[in-house]
Amino acid sequence: MLLKENSHGDQFPVGMRVLAIDANFVCLKYLVTVLQQCRYKVTATTDAEEALQILRNKNEEFDIVITDVVREDIDGFKLLQIISLEMDIPVVMVSANDDVSNIMRSIKHGARDYLLKPVRLQEMMNIWQHVIRKNLDNPEKSSITKEIIDQKTSTLKRTRNQSTKEEDESTKEEGETDTHPDIASSSRKKSRMTWTQELHEKFLDAIQELGNEEAVPNTILKIMNVPGLTRENVASHLQGNTRK
DNA sequence: TGTGAAATAT
DNA sequence: GATATTTCAC
Numbered sequence A: 001m002l003l004k005e006n007s008h009g010d011q012f013p014v015g016m017r018v019l020a021i022d023a024n025f026v027c028l029k030y031l032v033t034v035l036q037q038c039r040y041k042v043t044a045t046t047d048a049e050e051a052l053q054i055l056r057n058k059n060e061e062f063d064i065v066i067t068d069v070v071r072e073d074i075d076g077f078k079l080l081q082i083i084s085l086e087m088d089i090p091v092v093m094v095s096a097n098d099d100v101s102n103i104m105r106s107i108k109h110g111a112r113d114y115l116l117k118p119v120r121l122q123e124m125m126n127i128w129q130h131v132i133r134k135n136l137d138n139p140e141k142s143s144i145t146k147e148i149i150d151q152k153t154s155t156l157k158r159t160r161n162q163s164t165k166e167e168d169e170s171t172k173e174e175g176e177t178d179t180h181p182d183i184a185s186s187s188r189k190k191s192r193m194t195w196t197q198e199l200h201e202k203f204l205d206a207i208q209e210l211g212n213e214e215a216v217p218n219t220i221l222k223i224m225n226v227p228g229l230t231r232e233n234v235a236s237h238l239q240g241n242t243r244k
Numbered sequence B: 001t002g003t004g005a006a007a008t009a010t
Numbered sequence C: 001g002a003t004a005t006t007t008c009a010c
Helices: A025-037 A046-057 A076-086 A100-108 A120-124 A126-135 A145-161 A163-173 A197-209 A218-225 A231-242
Strands: A001-005 A011-014 A017-021 A039-047 A064-068 A091-095 A113-116
Touching: A017 A025, A025 A039, A025 A064, A025 A120, A039 A046, A039 A126, A046 A064, A046 A076, A064 A076, A076 A091, A076 A100, A100 A113, A145 A218, A197 A218, A197 A231, A218 A231
Parallel strands: A017 A039, A017 A064, A064 A091, A091 A113
Antiparallel strands: A001 A011
């Protein structure tokens, strides 16, 4: 990982090695796109087992892991636990689920951060701080550390002071309103949900289980029994999958 | 509460 | 600009 200067003269870890994991192919693809826009070096997989293999084989090859929470094979929490237990690498969780319990669970299991889907470019731009922070704790292990330690004070200061300018630039790519990756921000407007493949399949199963007559939002919702899912969510998804 | 359609977000 | 999701009106 190298620190290079961006247009503002600030340092940025171009080419930081990221392992992205998401059971849903579309989500993963999106994740990769965003990460690449951040100029990170991305490796991606939908398979949790494969992810573990990759990590175990070339343990030193990655700076950070980003993984989805909801998955069928290995539950995201378990994956998180294994990784943080087995190796020394920061893990950032990504999820469409903003339940405080899930966030808390992630943090307790060792997650460095918990980002809500869809993840904004701005948020991804900032995840490198977890790598830096980790490396500051064990200087011997990282080649980048010296470089960092020398610069850390000034870099951090400048990052804060220049926040206004940075926002101006970012506005170009993302129509950001206010970017506060604030986990517990209860004032946040309802975030857009993402119909993952798993959810969609549950949805389809529910509809099949019910007859064409019974397949109305409320009953579908009950059959699906997904925490956090609302009647409106189902209704809209139903509409979106009905019309043609 | 269900449905269609407009409004928004990505 | 198309598509997915939310919000609105009935």
